[in-house]
Amino acid sequence: MKHWIRLNWIAFQRTLGGIVRAPLSSLLNLLVIAIAAAFPLGFYLLIASAQGVIGKLPVEPQLSVYLRTSVTADEINTLKQHLQADTRLAGVRFIGKDEALKQMQASVGSGDLLAGLTDNPLPDAFVLTAHTDASPESLEALQKELTASSGVDQVQLDSAWARRLQQLIAVGKGLLQIILVLLAVALVLITGNAIRLQILTRRDEIEVAKLIGATDAFIRRPFVYFAAMQGVLGGLLACAIVWGARTWLNPAVEALARSYGQQFSLALADWRVVVVTLVVTTLLCLLGASLAVGRHLRQFR
Structure with missing residues (x-):
């Protein structure tokens, strides 16, 4: 056991000595x-950062249907029955417009913000949630149908972009695997x-x-230590x-996210x-060292 420890210590010293004797080439290898x-x-x-933000977004496709200010109660009930x-x-x-006004006042944190207005400027609205397997074509067709309905002023498709963003993250994961x-082969x-x-x-x-x-293990040992040290130091x-x-990059990324009303950081x-x-x-460095040393040791036999 002592002999084995002594041999490993000698190999470790030889590895350190080789790195010290050629610091520039060792540093270049570490940088690569x-x-x-x-x-x-x-x-x-x-x-991982983007996925954490996307996990908080609604993935169900949603449509916001804003009604005209002149819409009547009968038109609202008829449209509601049609949608259901x-x-x-x-x-x-x-x-309703009153509920929307309360939500707006709560979100801005000030009840006096709209105190100077004589009338409620917000419209009545419907928030529609489509099935998660709805195709973009069917959602666009529904948007056009609702836009042409009586009493409807505007229809906005909200959450389809969140699904597209999730699909983009899925593509990113596949690209990461490639x-x-x-890079594993490169290492x-x-x-x-x-x-x-x-x-x-x-x-x-x-x-x-x-x-x-000298045995193959004795000759191989310094190169294995060198590869292990390169792997650890290169990883750090x-x-x-x-x-x-x-x-x-984080300050610029956070400033960009705040400009869109979001909180995002790397x-x-x-x-x-x-x-x-x-x-x-x-492990990758050790694999490369094992392949190289094994190939050259066979040439010395």
């Missing part, structure tokens, strides 16, 4: 690994190429070690890059995301 890992990490955090009998609608809710696969190739260059520069040393009886640097980009990676990033980058 970090940038490759930062892309999917940042894209994942962007999707429509099989395309899952819910019908009538909002990026993860491509394996990058690490394998770095290990291959190290093996070529130490070829004479490896040949002498094989002649005096990737998290730092994403954190810096988030800190730089999410910060928690410790679990950081751990997963470190584990994945380390």
Whole structure:
């Protein structure tokens, strides 16, 4: 056991020594690994941030039907019965002008805002909820039918955009999976190429070690440690890059969201995301190192 620990400690020291002797090339390798890992990490955090906001949006397609100010009670009742009998609608809710005024005063937080008006300027309205499987064509046809109805001033289709946004997030998730696969292959190739260059520069040393009886495990160990250190440090640097980009972009993103009356900010990676990033980058680097070392060790036999 002590002998095994001693061999691993020697390999670890040799790895550190190699990094110290070539700091520039080691730093360049770390930057390449970090940038490759930062892309999917940042894209994942962007999707997670957007998905958190979209989860609060209504996904059922809704239509707001605003009535004319001259509409009569009979016309309202007739339209209500017609809407309740429509099989395309899952819910019908009538909002009178007085109720709408109260909701508006509550939302702005001031009861004196409309005190100077002699009449209520808000119209009566219906809020219609369509079935979730309703097609955009059927919703547009319903919108045209209601616009032509007696007493109707305007019909606005509200929540269809939320469903489109959800579909866009689904596309983003698929794109994230493709990026993860491509960058995983890139990390394996990058690490394998770095290990291959190290093996070529130490070829004479490896040949002498094989002649005096060094095992494959002894020769492989420093390269494995180097790949593991590159993976861990590259993952940490990737998290730092994403954190810096988030800190730089967040004020502009929050200001843009506020201009649309929304609250949105880019999410910060928690410790679990950081751990997963470190584990994945380390495993990919180890895979690249194992492939490169195994291929070259077979040439020394």
